[in-house]
Amino acid sequence: MGFKRRMQSATGIGATLGLGLALAMGAPQVALAQEPAPLQEVIVSEGVLRPLPIAVVGFTGQYGNDISGVIRGNLRRSGFFDPLNPASFIETGLSLANQPTFPQWTSIGAEVVLYGSVTPRPDGRNDVGFRLYDTYRECQLVSYQFTATPEQWRRIAHKISDVVYQRMTGESGFFDTRVIYVAESGTQLNRLSRLAIVDQDGYNPVFLTQGDEVIMSPRFSTSNPDEVTYVALGQDYSRIYLKNLSTGRTESLGEFDGQVLAPRYSNDGSKVAFSIIRGGNTDVYTMDLRSRELRRLTSDPGIDTSPSFSPDNRRLVFTSDRSGSARLYVMNADGSGQRPISRGGGSYTAPSWSPRGDLIAFTKQQGGQFHIGVMGTDGTGERILSSSYFEEGPSWAPNGRYIMFARQTRGGDTRLWTVDLSGRVIAQAGYDGRGSSPAWSPLLDAPPANLGYGQAPDSCPS
Known part of the structure; x- marks a missing residue:
């Protein structure tokens, strides 16, 4: 057909809120009434x-x-x-x-x-x-x-x-996937946020929390599409939760001395990386989910947040303002070898390592607008894919070709959008409700026990 060759020749609001907090300092499932x-x-x-x-x-x-x-x-x-x-x-x-x-x-x-x-x-x-x-x-x-x-x-x-x-x-x-996000309702001054999940095409939306906490930064485990992590803010606490979507079981990573932000699983599901605001400083930590051992990776007198693992778990990308403005840095999984990679002007936040391993998606604020872009893992080849009044929180589809993000209008209305790597295919996501901080699940590869399949050989020559 030649279509494969033709295609190859073509070239979270919550994360920003988390950075703002750093600068400043288990519910039943309920079906959503809103139809796609x-x-x-x-x-x-x-x-x-x-x-x-x-x-x-x-x-x-x-x-x-x-x-x-x-x-x-x-x-x-x-x-x-x-x-x-x-x-x-x-x-x-x-x-x-x-x-x-x-x-x-x-x-x-x-x-x-x-x-x-x-x-x-x-x-x-x-x-x-x-x-x-x-x-x-x-x-x-x-x-x-x-x-x-x-x-x-x-x-x-x-x-x-x-x-x-x-x-x-x-x-x-990437179609047999789901999206977890923060569902928003109410007014700017009295906003209700709930953890929610929906099929990638916008159908079967379900609330996972009841709205008695502020929800931020939900993320899937890339090794298990039934496991998610997120931050919940209460009157006098902030907690990182792990939730199993099949069983409904929710557990906290424990109590921390400080505000916790932006959790993200390692790609083998064995660790969670996140930030803690403590004593006027914000640093990146990892926790081993078996031993619950906490390890501090950064100690610079700045704001280090939004860590994201490389697919091989050997490195992390994160945001830091240690140089005076928010830039993207990479480091080894033990915290060594920290170095900046972003080279352009403006502020860089919310990095996300591609599942292919070759690119890092980010949010950039420059020229009175917000942008969703990608760059190589060494900072080269930066490309802007989408720009508007406010957009944030890029999350990769499991095939590494599409990115979902949240876009907000000047009136404060926030919706989920997608863009492909060329920047030429952009659309509002299937779910039409208000939402932010989207995170794409891995493929739901393991079918239910009552779903089998078989394949017959092709007759077309390659």
Whole structure:
């Protein structure tokens, strides 16, 4: 197809609040009443290569059309696909037993076609099979079958989207994921914050806390999509919590002498890095989650905060104002070798190391605006991806190609947005409620016990 080559040639409000605090000094799950907004417009700006025209035919059987609709929405939001209007389809009623009539698809400009079926099983589950064909080479690109309970149809649609994305781009997908964030309600003077979680496309939002604490800096464990950490501020305390999303179990890392900020898991899930404001100074610490041993990594007389581990856990990036303005620094996991990497003007905050290991995302304040950008791990190649009145808190998708962040209007309305590494595909995230400090989960790779899958070999030459 050449699409992979074409694609490769294209080039948290809470974190800022945490820095501001440094400068200044277990609830039941409840479904949200708010429904997701209709599909947001995806802005693909000048210079981006043409998205791949794909025909996603309505699957036959229970929830078939719903599954197809979710797949279209996922692929469209990626910016790399252009799902064609089903009203333009000439051939309908495709069966898994038959190949498409290829000229009928090429005549409407479809370069690939996806179709499938939902078949009930005697045990109450469904088999969801699908095929993806290259219409010009007239060969099968991939064929898969999932088995799941009927209520898991949306999860299956996300997993099918991931298979299609990976087959056509050569990169892993990101659709079968969730986002944890701080849900906001109320007024500027009387604002309620709650920990919340939602599917990456904006569906199934759930509150995880009741609003009796101020919530900041939620983050997933990259080794376990069921484990999250966050900061909760009460009347006279600040605590770092660890929460298991499956069991609902919540535990505190303990009481600290000082204000705690910006926790982040190591990538093997064995440690949490965070900052403590103590005695007028703010430093980075790590805690071993087994032994609960606390280790101080920085001791400079400045504000050191927002640590983020490299994928191999050997280094951390963090923000420090020790030179007079907020800059990005890297250090070894034991605190040695601290050195600045950001080189441009302005203030740098909220660094986040890419899961690929090659880039660091950040927030930058300069020229009366806030910016989301990326740079190499040595500070070279800085690029700004998005700019506005106020935006903050970049979090990587698990494939390292997309970044979610919070954007605030002058009126104080904060929403979640996404941008790709080119900076040319930017959109409001699927969840349309007010929220900040988003964090993307790893792929939900381990399917439930009642969700199996199988794959047939491709017939297209590579």
